[in-house]
Amino acid sequence: xxxxxxxxxMIIGEKIYCxxxxxxxxxxxxxxxxxxxxxxxxxxxxxxxxxxxxxxYISD
Numbered sequence: 001x002x003x004x005x006x007x008x009x010m011i012i013g014e015k016i017y018c019x020x021x022x023x024x025x026x027x028x029x030x031x032x033x034x035x036x037x038x039x040x041x042x043x044x045x046x047x048x049x050x051x052x053x054x055x056x057y058i059s060d
Contacts, residue, residue, distance in 0.1 A: 013051035020044040
């Protein structure tokens with residue numbers, strides 16, 4: 001499994017498991033449709049995230 005360590009690297013999945021020490025307040029972000037999404041910033045030494053469930057459909 002590759003590890004992304006660079007600035008602005010991103011992982012995308014349907015379910016993501018994170019291990020961290022601290023988190024910031026969740027904020028509501030704009031998405032398409034009627035759904036409301038939230039974003040949160042996590043930090044730790046190191047903060048890690050793993051994709052637990054991959055996307056079923058990936059649009060181009």
